[in-house]
Amino acid sequence: MIILTDKILENVIKKRPLHSYKGTYGRIVVIGGNPNYGGAVIMNALASVYGGAGLVTVATDPSNFTALHAHLPEAMVTDYHDTTQLQILIKNADVVLLGSGLGEDDTAYHVLQDTLAAVTLNQTLIIDGSALSLIALHHFPLPNTHVILTPHQMEWQRLSQIKIDDQSLERNQSALQQLFPDAVLVLKQYHTQIYHQQQVMSLTIGGPHQATGGMGDTLAGIIASFVAQFHSAKLVDCVGAAVYTHSAIADELSITQYVTLPTQISMALPIFMKKHAN
Numbered sequence: 605m606i607i608l609t610d611k612i613l614e615n616v617i618k619k620r621p622l623h624s625y626k627g628t629y630g631r632i633v634v635i636g637g638n639p640n641y642g643g644a645v646i647m648n649a650l651a652s653v654y655g656g657a658g659l660v661t662v663a664t665d666p667s668n669f670t671a672l673h674a675h676l677p678e679a680m681v682t683d684y685h686d687t688t689q690l691q692i693l694i695k696n697a698d699v700v701l702l703g704s705g706l707g708e709d710d711t712a713y714h715v716l717q718d719t720l721a722a723v724t725l726n727q728t729l730i731i732d733g734s735a736l737s738l739i740a741l742h743h744f745p746l747p748n749t750h751v752i753l754t755p756h757q758m759e760w761q762r763l764s765q766i767k768i769d770d771q772s773l774e775r776n777q778s779a780l781q782q783l784f785p786d787a788v789l790v791l792k793q794y795h796t797q798i799y800h801q802q803q804v805m806s807l808t809i810g811g812p813h814q815a816t817g818g819m820g821d822t823l824a825g826i827i828a829s830f831v832a833q834f835h836s837a838k839l840v841d842c843v844g845a846a847v848y849t850h851s852a853i854a855d856e857l858s859i860t861q862y863v864t865l866p867t868q869i870s871m872a873l874p875i876f877m878k879k880h881a882n
């Protein structure tokens with residue numbers, strides 16, 4: 605098992621070439637946020653934009669449009685009920701982040717089904733939150749593309765059938781091999797672990813100051829932005845660097861703060877990344 609340190613950032617966070625533009629840094633489509641969980645996609649998108657993604661579009665319930673724009677005018681929006689528009693957006697995306705705050709009703713089911721059918725070989729699909737629970741419930745197969753799963757321990761229990769107390773490294777590795785052999789698994793907990801084929805990375809930073817709703821939505825957005833822009837690094841290293849960055853920023857904030865809010869972590873991304881770019 606590899607312990608994640610700031611070394612991982614060296615391989616991933618690069619100074620930007622002068623001859624570049626927003627297209628160089630990736631197109632992300634964020635899909636989720638029902639009328640009750642609009643905050644989840646706002647936090648996905650804040651993390652993606654502050655993490656450096658070139659273009660971010662959010663497909664969500666229209667009741668979330670105004671709130672999203674008030675927080676983040678850099679993001680574009682579309683109605684996730686509009687299947688044709690959703691398919692066009694997905695076709696042109698580099699990274700699709702699916703499921704934060706999606707809920708588990710009929711609309712969520714159809715959005716999930718349409719998205720899984722629309723992603724193609726060279727894209728990266730990050731699956732979070734409700735989409736993980738729906739996939740577990742309905743046994744949806746994963747599409748043939750690069751997949752990153754970001755469950756917390758209960759979502760992983762639903763997917764793997766391994767009870768939280770029984771989630772050992774060996775059992776997790778073997779369930780991943782059996783169920784989703786090509787996927788990267790980010791198993792979120794105190795000391796999050798990343799599994800990919802035979803490789804396991806573990807986080808040893810971060811703490812309970814991070815225990816606020818939206819912390820995972822923010823991590824998913826950071827992962828999306830790193831995958832979208834850092835093309836010279838391996839996918840699993842982009843994920844490792846994003847997981848490390850998320851908790852390193854939180855730990856820095858926790859020197860003076862009792863809790864470290866998800867949106868504050870996103871705001872701190874540009875300064876942290878500037879410090880670590882090489």
Ligand SMILES: NC(=O)C1=CN([C@@H]2O[C@H](COP(=O)(O)OP(=O)(O)OC[C@H]3O[C@@H](n4cnc5c(N)ncnc54)[C@H](O)[C@@H]3O)[C@@H](O)[C@H]2O)[C@@H](O)CC1
Pocket residue numbers: 640641642643644645703704705706707732733734735737756757758759768792793794817818819820821
């Ligand atoms: N502001 C918002 O709109 C928010 C929306 N959210 C969305 O709400 C939906 C439901 O997600 P939830 O995670 O709240 O509900 P879930 O029902 O998926 O998971 C919560 C359950 O898991 C258990 N659990 C065990 N170990 C855990 C661990 N290590 N971390 C977290 N939970 C653990 C909890 O005790 C609880 O019973 C998701 O789509 C999520 O993205 C959440 O992200 C919270 C914030």
Ligand SMILES: Nc1ncnc2c1ncn2[C@@H]1O[C@H](COP(=O)(O)OP(=O)(O)O)[C@@H](O)[C@H]1O
Pocket residue numbers: 733755756792793794795796809810811812813814815816817818819820821822823
């Ligand atoms: N005690 C803790 N120590 C370290 N990290 C924590 C702790 N509690 C929560 N986190 C982190 O916060 C995030 C929670 O993810 P998740 O439950 O999906 O949040 P949400 O769905 O509310 O956005 C994960 O990255 C997890 O590792």
Ligand SMILES: [Mg+2]
Pocket residue numbers: 732733756820821
């Ligand atoms: Mg979550």
